[in-house]
Amino acid sequence: QVQLVESGGGLVQAGGSLRLSCAASGRTFDSYAMGWFRQAPGKEREFVAVVSRIGGSTRYADSVKGRFTISRDNAKNTVYLQMNSLKPEDTAVYYCAATLSGLVTTTTRYEYWGQGTQVTVSS
DSSP: OOOEEEEOOEEEETTOOEEEEEEEOSSOGGGSEEEEEEEOTTSOOEEEEEEOSSSSOEEEOTTTTTTEEEEEETTTTEEEEEEOSOOGGGOEEEEEEEESSSSOOOGGGOOEEOOOEEEEEEO
């Protein structure tokens, strides 16, 4: 069992930055690839980024490539999402999730989910 708790969301102006964190419980954190997803009102949950178990490989959605960076610290059981050059269309609830399936991008491949943190980007 893995429990995930996100933090770091908030209100920011367009062009600004935020850093999201996701703290995981349990001693098997490094068994899981960790992903970030987001869901805007009225839209489906979509993939943002994923990092491999050890952190050596990453994958990003085209919409965030070059602006967002995913990383992890296995000693702290934490995964991060650094978000720069934020746009109003980045407004959403952001979720972290854990998967045993590697660098996958579909929600159904993730076994554990956090409760989400709201990110609002004003224009």
